[in-house]
Each structure stands twice: as C-alpha cells, then as structure tokens.
Amino acid sequence: MVSPMNAHIIRLLYISDAAEGLDEEAVTAILKSAEKNNPPLGITGVLVFGGGVFAQVLEGPERGVLGKYVQVMGDSRHRNCRIVHITTTVERLFEGVSMAALQALPLELAQIAELDAHRKETVPPEDFKNLMNVFFSRLQALP
Numbered sequence: 001m002v003s004p005m006n007a008h009i010i011r012l013l014y015i016s017d018a019a020e021g022l023d024e025e026a027v028t029a030i031l032k033s034a035e036k037n038n039p040p041l042g043i044t045g046v047l048v049f050g051g052g053v054f055a056q057v058l059e060g061p062e063r064g065v066l067g068k069y070v071q072v073m074g075d076s077r078h079r080n081c082r083i084v085h086i087t088t089t090v091e092r093l094f095e096g097v098s099m100a101a102l103q104a105l106p107l108e109l110a111q112i113a114e115l116d117a118h119r120k121e122t123v124p125p126e127d128f129k130n131l132m133n134v135f136f137s138r139l140q141a142l143p
C-alpha cells in the first residue's frame with residue numbers, strides 16, 4: 001500500500017569516485033551521519049562501496065533528497081558525483097532503511113560500472129527530445 005508519507009517522493013542513484021585511501025572506518029563515519037540526519041528528512045536508501053567507487057540511492061521528498069545530494073556532493077571523501085538515475089515514485093525500495101552500507105560484490109561492481117557507462121534516461125528519450133526541440137524552435141523564432 002502507498003502511505004501518505006510516500007505520496008510524492010523521488011529516487012536518485014548517483015555514482016562517485018571515493019577519495020584515495022578511503023577505508024571502512026570512513027564509511028562507518030558516513031553511515032553514522034546518515035543514520036542521524038536522514039530520518040528527520042524522510043530519506044531512505046543504501047550506500048554501496050567498493051572498487052574505488054560509491055553508489056548511493058537516496059529516496060524521499062524531493063526537497064530533502066536534492067538538498068542532501070547537493071550537500072553530499074561537496075564532501076571531500078569522494079568526487080565526481082554523477083546522477084545515474086532519477087525518478088518520481090510512490091513506492092520506496094528501501095522502506096524503513098535510513099541508510100545502510102554494503103560492500104559491493106564483484107558482479108555488483110560490474111553492474112554499477114554498466115549503469116555508469118549507460119546512464120539511464122529519466123523520461124522516454126524521444127518524448128524528451130521532441131519537447132526540447134519544440135522549445136528550441138520557439139527560441140529560434142523569437143524576434
């Protein structure tokens with residue numbers, strides 16, 4: 001069932017490159033912050049790490065998720081944050097998980113690399129391109 005808390009939520013997946021020499025201890029510290037800060041923002045998700053990269057899912061209210069993403073982007077424990085997938089949804093995939101850390105298995109690392117290489121379109125690509133072309137044509141037609 002869709003609870004009112006989940007009425008308007010977004011899910012964002014980003015990938016980033018971990019800072020050189022980052023260890024388990026650093027991930028534990030990140031998780032501690034997340035467990036403290038995420039619940040009041042209604043954020044749930046997962047933080048996967050391994051092979052020098054992070055892949056994190058943040059889901060929750062749009063303002064909270066985007067605000068947290070911008071904050072996390074500025075964190076020196078990683079760099080090159082790139083959004084790989086973003087969507088609106090009414091159902092959380094990580095219901096009840098304020099944030100959890102997982103060490104990526106080899107197959108998962110390959111799947112993360114695959115997602116990174118083929119960033120998903122967030123809307124039907126043709127529809128999006130058609131609408132952008134309409135906007136572009138209108139700009140060209142402006143006096």
Ligand SMILES: Cc1cc2nc3c(=O)[nH]c(=O)nc-3n(C[C@H](O)[C@H](O)[C@H](O)COP(=O)(O)O)c2cc1C
Pocket residue numbers: 030032033034035037038047054056068071072073075077078099
């Ligand atoms: C890969 C990565 C993921 C992070 N995820 C979260 C998160 O989900 N929630 C959060 O509050 N902080 C997260 N952080 C930490 C924030 O950048 C920031 O350091 C923290 O929120 C500061 O909070 P505190 O000083 O209250 O502990 C993350 C940092 C990194 C490098």
